[in-house]
Every structure is written in C-alpha cells, then in structure tokens.
Amino acid sequence: MKKKVSIFLILLGIVISMQFVHPEKLSDTPTEDLAGVPAEVNNILRKSCFDCHSSQSDLHWYDRLTPANFFVYRHIREGRKVLDFSKWDSVATPAQNNILYYSLNKILEEEMPLPSYTMVHKNAKLSPTDIEILKKYTLSRTPRKTTDASVINTADKEYTRFIQGEITAGNVKPTPNGIAYIPDYRSWKVISTSDRFDNGTMRIIFANDVAVKAIQNHQTQNWPDGTIIAKAAWKAQVKADGQISIGQFFQVEFMIKDVKKYAKTAGWGWARWRGSDLKPYGANSMFTTECTSCHKPMKDNDYVFTKPLDLFTQFKKRN
Amino acid sequence: MKRIFNIVVGIVTLTFLAACNSSTGLGLNEQASVKTNDKLPENPLLLHIITSSICPKDSTMASLYGNDTAFIYATHHKGREYPAGSILYEVTWRQQADEQWVGANIPKEIFSIERLEYTATGRAIYTIYKGSPLKKVMAKNTLKRVAAISKQRMAVSP
Numbered sequence: 001m002k003k004k005v006s007i008f009l010i011l012l013g014i015v016i017s018m019q020f021v022h023p024e025k026l027s028d029t030p031t032e033d034l035a036g037v038p039a040e041v042n043n044i045l046r047k048s049c050f051d052c053h054s055s056q057s058d059l060h061w062y063d064r065l066t067p068a069n070f071f072v073y074r075h076i077r078e079g080r081k082v083l084d085f086s087k088w089d090s091v092a093t094p095a096q097n098n099i100l101y102y103s104l105n106k107i108l109e110e111e112m113p114l115p116s117y118t119m120v121h122k123n124a125k126l127s128p129t130d131i132e133i134l135k136k137y138t139l140s141r142t143p144r145k146t147t148d149a150s151v152i153n154t155a156d157k158e159y160t161r162f163i164q165g166e167i168t169a170g171n172v173k174p175t176p177n178g179i180a181y182i183p184d185y186r187s188w189k190v191i192s193t194s195d196r197f198d199n200g201t202m203r204i205i206f207a208n209d210v211a212v213k214a215i216q217n218h219q220t221q222n223w224p225d226g227t228i229i230a231k232a233a234w235k236a237q238v239k240a241d242g243q244i245s246i247g248q249f250f251q252v253e254f255m256i257k258d259v260k261k262y263a264k265t266a267g268w269g270w271a272r273w274r275g276s277d278l279k280p281y282g283a284n285s286m287f288t289t290e291c292t293s294c295h296k297p298m299k300d301n302d303y304v305f306t307k308p309l310d311l312f313t314q315f316k317k318r319n
Numbered sequence: 320m321k322r323i324f325n326i327v328v329g330i331v332t333l334t335f336l337a338a339c340n341s342s343t344g345l346g347l348n349e350q351a352s353v354k355t356n357d358k359l360p361e362n363p364l365l366l367h368i369i370t371s372s373i374c375p376k377d378s379t380m381a382s383l384y385g386n387d388t389a390f391i392y393a394t395h396h397k398g399r400e401y402p403a404g405s406i407l408y409e410v411t412w413r414q415q416a417d418e419q420w421v422g423a424n425i426p427k428e429i430f431s432i433e434r435l436e437y438t439a440t441g442r443a444i445y446t447i448y449k450g451s452p453l454k455k456v457m458a459k460n461t462l463k464r465v466a467a468i469s470k471q472r473m474a475v476s477p
Contacts, residue, residue, distance in 0.1 A: 101422045108421060135421060142422070144375060162475040163397055169477045186476050190368045192348065195380055195414065198422025202371055204382075204474070221344030232476055236373070244373040246474040276477050298419065301344040305419050309426070310352035311364050 018066045023073045031056040031086045041137045045085060048113050048124045049103070052079030055086040060121070075117075082293075094199065100138045101198040102294070107131060109297035142198055147237045147247065155237060155247040158276055172278045177285040179271040181278060182254055185230035191215065191308035195244075196233070202246050205306050206230040216312045223302050227257040231306075249276050255304065266292050266303050345419070351412055351426035357453040363408035363432060369393045370474040373414075379430055381411040383471050389437075399469040400441065407435040409468045429453060435468055443469065 031054040033042040051057045052075060063072045083099060091099065106112040107126060118125040126134075161167050172181035188206040196203055207215065210226035223229075230252060237247030256262070256269035270291035272281035281287060295303040353362055367390035369383040385393060389405035401407070411433075412426035432448040445461045448454060458464075 105421055138421070158475055159472055160397070162473070162477075163395060165395070167475060167477045183477075187367070189365065190382065190384075192351075192425060193371050193380060193382055194417065195373050195424040196420075196422060197424065198420075202373065204368055204371055215347065218347065220347065232474075234474055242374070242376050244375065245471070246370050246372070249475045249477065252476070276475065278477055304345075305417075307345040307348040307419075307425070309364055310347045310349050311362070313353045313355055313357075313362060315353075315355060315357060315359065315362075 015065075022066050023070050026057060026073050026076060027055060028057055029055045029086075034085060034088045038137060040133055044126070044130045044134060048126050048130070050085060051121070051124065052076050052113075052117070053083045053085050055080070055084065062120075075114075097138075097141050098199060100134075100141065104134055104138050105297070107134065111297060142200070144197065144200075144236075144238050144242070144244070146240050147235075151235070151247070152237060155235070158248055162276075167276050169278060172273065173280050175271040175273075175280045175287075176282045177265075177270065177288055179254070179256065179269050181271075181273060182228065182230065185228075185232070185252065185254075188212075188230065189311055191229075191311070192306050194306075195236075197236075200236050201233045201250055202236045202244070203231055203233045205308075206232070207308065212311065215308050215310070220304070220308060221300075221302060223257045223304065225258050227255075229255045229304065229306065250274070251281070252278075257302075266295070266299075268303060348426065350428050353429065354452055357448070358455065359432065359448060359453060360434070363410055363434075366390075366406075366408065368474075369407075370471050372471065373424075378414045379411050380414050380424065380426060381409055383468065384408040384410060393473040397472070399466075401435075401437045401443070401469060403437050403439040403441070405435075405437040407468060409433040409435075433464060433468060435465060 031046075031050060033039070034045065037045075051059070057076055059072065062068060083103070088096065103112065108131070113121075113124050113126070158167065169181055169183040172183075174180045185206045185208075188208050189212050190204055191207045191211070192205045194203040194205065206229070208226075208228040208230075210224060211229055214220060214223050214227060231254075232252045233250040235247040235250055237245050239245070251272055251274040253272040254269070256271070257267060258269060259267040262269045265288045270288045272291075273279060274281055282290075292303070295305065298305055353359060353364060363384045366384040366386055369385050369390060371380065371382045373380045384407070386404075386406040389401055389407050392401050392405060409432070411430045413428055413430050414424040415427035417423035417425045428451070430449070432453060434446040434448070436444045436446075438444060443465045445458055445465050447456055447458050447464075449456045
C-alpha cells in the first residue's frame with residue numbers, strides 16, 4: 001500500500017513540475033456570431049467549429065494541462081491558419097460560400113470535426129439534424145441568378161477574341177511547383193462534366209490517352225503513371241429563361257500521375273492556371289497542400305473526384 | 320486432420336476480411352454512358368466536345384460534341400453554317416447530385432441524343448434518339464432544334 005502511495009506521489013510530482021513548462025499562450029478574443037447567418041447555424045458552428053477555427057477557443061481545464069496543451073495549441077494554430085471564422089466579415093460573399101461548402105463537404109466525409117477532437121469533446125460532435133441544418137442553409141445561399149449584362153458582354157468579347165485567334169496559350173509561366181502548361185487538353189477525350197452550382201461554374205473533365213486506356217481497362221482506382229486529368233472551368237451564364245450556357249473561361253487544373261516524382265503530394269503533380277491569360281495559381285510550391293487537402297477524402301479513389309464515363313461501349317447492332 | 324481444417328478456416332477467414340477491407344473506388348459512371356444495345360450510328364462520347372449547357376427546369380445537362388470538321392469550324396467561326404461533312408451530337412443527360420461533392424451535379428442516364436449531319440447542299444439532317452435502349456424516334460420541332468443546337472458557340476479555352 002505504502003509503495004502504491006509513493007508511486008502516486010512521484011507521478012503527481014512529475015505532473016505538477018511539468019506544468020511549469022508550457023507552450024506559447026494562445027490568443028483568445030471573443031468571436032461574434034457570423035453576420036447574416038441564422039442563429040441555429042451560428043450555434044452549431046460555435047459548438048463544433050469555433051474552438052479550432054476562430055479566435056475564441058473555449059478550452060477545458062484538461063486541454064490546458066502539459067503535455068496535452070502542446071498538442072491542443074498547435075492544432076488550434078494550424079486550424080486557425082486554414083480557416084478562421086473571426087474574419088468572416090472581411091470575406092466576400094462568394095468566398096464565404098466556398099468556405100461553407102468546403103466545410104460541409106469535410107463534415108459529410110467525416111473528416112471534421114476531427115474524430116480525435118470529438119472523442120474528448122463529445123459536445124462538439126455534430127448530430128444528423130445539425131448536419132441537415134448546415135446543408136439546407138449552405139444550399140440556400142447559392143440560388144441560380146440571371147447573369148448581369150456586363151458579365152455577358154465580357155464573355156462575348158472574350159469569345160470574339162478567341163474565334164479571331166487572339167487568345168492562345170503563348171508564353172504561359174509554369175506553376176510554382178515547376179509544372180509546365182499543357183496546351184492540348186482540349187483534344188483529349190471528355191470523361192465527365194460537372195454543374196458546380198456552389199460557385200457558379202461549369203466544368204468539363206478531359207483525360208489524356210494514358211488515362212483513357214486506364215478507363216478502358218477499369219484501372220481508375222489506381223491510375224497508372226503518365227495519367228493526366230484536366231478539369232477546365234467556365235463561369236455559368238444564366239439566361240432570363242433559366243437556361244445555362246458556358247460563359248467566361250475561369251481556369252484549368254491538371255492532375256499528373258507520377259508516383260515517384262510526386263511522392264510528396266500523394267503521387268500526383270497538381271497545377272492550376274486562372275483566367276484567359278493563364279496566370280499560374282499559388283504564391284509558392286506549398287499551394288499543393290490546398291489541393292491534397294481538398295482531395296484527401298478521395299484517397300480510396302486515388303484522390304480523383306471524377307467518376308468517368310465508360311467511353312468504350314461496343315454496340316451490339318449498328319443502326 | 321483438425322490442423323488442416325483450422326488452416327483452411329484461417330485462409331477463408333483472412334480472404335473474407337481482406338475482401339471486406341478492400342475498397343472498390345468509385346468505378347465508372349456506367350449509368351451515364353451509352354449502352355451496348357443502344358441503336359446509335361457511333362459513340363458520340365468519343366468525339367470532340369464543343370460546349371456544354373444546363374437546363375435546371377428539366378434537371379438536365381447537355382454536351383455538344385462534333386467530329387473533326389465540326390470542331391475545327393466551331394473553333395474559328397461565329398456562324399452556324401457548318402460545312403459539309405460536319406456532324407454534331409447534342410447529348411442530354413438527366414442530372415444527379417454528385418455524391419462526392421455537395422454543391423455539384425453530374426450526368427445520370429442519357430435522356431436523348433440529337434444528331435445533325437451537314438450535307439453538301441448545306442442542309443442539316445436531324446435525327447433524335449431516345450428511350451432505353453436509345454433508338455431513333457419521330458423528330459419534332461426539327462427546325463427549332465437544328466437552330467438551337469447549331470447556334471451554340473465553342474467554349475473558350477486558351
């Protein structure tokens with residue numbers, strides 16, 4: 001008995017002495033409710049997201065104990081860097097919508113809130129009702145709206161310049177991770193299209209010959225080296241009668257499979273060029289973190305969101 | 320004997336567990352592809368894409384495909400006077416919510432395929448395929464459909 005008490009006291013002493021060592025204090029200022037967002041949505045975000053994604057972290061006493069605080073504080077700092085709801089008011093509405101859709105999809109993929117976090121903070125766990133409320137609200141923020149005449153005018157001018165051969169991929173700069181522009185994707189096979197009403201774009205997904213062969217061989221769970229998938233996006237142009245056509249060119253993104261070369265970025269080279277002047281995306285090579293993080297839920301599908309069309313149907317009888 | 324039985328049971332159990340754990344990925348969107356028993360002159364999905372459109376009222380999305388002649392013409396011309404030999408296909412799909420991304424719709428099954436073939440006289444022969452399997456059906460509003468399909472312009476891509 002005496003021995004057990006001694007061990008307990010020693011351990012207690014170690015824990016107490018550990019408390020003199022602690023990480024840099026977290027800044028903690030109150031975060032207002034998000035402006036223009038219903039109270040029930042604000043309550044859910046505050047309960048499940050704000051601790052790591054706002055300037056206000058309501059920590060429990062055990063979160064502040066060393067050594068747990070080293071892990072918790074670092075985690076919160078990283079979380080705030082990725083998404084900070086305290087800055088909501090300074091974010092433009094389209095970007096706010098992007099944040100909400102991205103968050104919702106991370107929640108539905110059960111990536112967020114982090115299971116390691118909800119294991120200890122049971123209260124942060126989202127119920128099916130919470131998720132439904134978030135989904136309904138997020139979808140309500142992006143109704144299709146008739147495109148402004150000025151936007152149509154800009155798209156018309158861009159089209160005229162394109163037809164006249166004035167818009168071409170001339171001296172396009174490589175992306176910060178060293179990928180050169182791939183100009184011939186438009187002659188590749190189309191493997192799907194996507195109506196991205198969350199951000200008002202329309203997308204066409206192209207595949208190079210290697211990728212097309214992989215589709216033919218049903219190897220889309222593990223695309224072979226040499227696969228290139230291009231996703232081109234245009235602004236959706238909504239007419240008064242509700243019909244939607246492709247408008248201004250927005251961007252083109254590429255995923256280039258090379259397991260060895262791109263080992264650090266999930267086996268894929270990631271690249272994106274924006275606007276008809278094809279400006280490389282990303283301030284530095286770390287922009288790929290954004291890509292891999294977004295595609296992470298698709299790990300079991302080799303990080304590819306697209307479910308390709310089967311292009312090789314052989315007709316039994318020609319008409 | 321008992322040992323052999325245990326080994327067999329072990330192998331079967333491990334195989335079963337491995338099968339349960341292996342992920343099949345998304346696979347292909349077979350539902351939205353043309354089918355072996357569709358009665359089409361060719362697979363339009365193998366041609367060049369010119370542009371794409373959406374009709375939210377009908378929950379459909381369409382892509383305009385063209386053969387080489389049509390694609391080259393659409394790349395350099397604003398007009399709808401496609402040269403002889405041009406073939407256009409307007410493939411219309413029902414839409415479905417993208418299970419991988421809330422905020423997106425992707426193609427479901429094919430609703431119709433409309434075909435325009437331009438003759439030497441500059442006339443467009445219009446054919447429409449519908450149903451499951453897809454087969455030629457009576458064309459309605461031919462002039463209106465030819466105009467609507469051929470007036471679509473090439474999606475700009477530098």
